Amino acid sequence: MSDRVEGGHGGGVPDVGAGQIDDDVARVAHVVELVDHRSLEDVQRLLVIRRMKPLGFTLDEMRALRAALDRIAAAATSGQGAADARGVLAEFHRRAEDSCARLRTQLAYAEELTTILGEHATGA
Template identity: 50%
Template sequence: MQIGQVATRAQLSIRTVRHYDDVGLVTPSVRSAGGFRLYTEADVDRLLVVRRMKPLGFTLAEMKNLLAALDTLDDTKSSVSERKTAVQCLRECRAKTGESAERLRQQLAYAEELAGLLAERAEVSVRTGRR
């Protein structure tokens, strides 16, 4: 797939996909004879992992570490020690994801409270003729 198709599928901008390539996060599997980036389904899957991590506050280094851990677990030639290290990385990322999700739930609750308050105030204002 070309970068535009990948960006659309991953719901990212082309610029973002290029940036992730430039920083070594998700590199295209192949380049065409003309130098165009060509991506596989596995590359798209990697981009989706990154897309999910970004709003949760993961750093680029943490993203690279998680992708490397996933690669290690997918590699049947990985040693037991490498696999244990990879699993530990997954556990740490899962814990951070849980903490981030809890913060987001709290922010959503605050947003919903505010939306309710504003709707209520607007309704009262309409009923009483106050502006």
């Protein structure tokens, strides 16, 4: 009995048992899970950067915030390490709030200007 089964394109495919297929599926599922988890982390990192950029944070500050978030997320972080990371996050939170307030003011000015220009453009 051959250990290969002929495929439609003339090449051979290994003849494997159900146990081997189950093992292969489990391995592939594990790899996909790892890739999905890593991809999710990458997306989350990019979202943090995207959210920080309009608020005027530098790349170094973005890295510092990401490091603080990572320390808090790490199961081993406790005690002073977690407290320090939370202190960093509190400062970033305060600065983000200040930036949001400035942006709200700028948006209000822009909306006022848009209204004035619209009134003049339509002759109202």
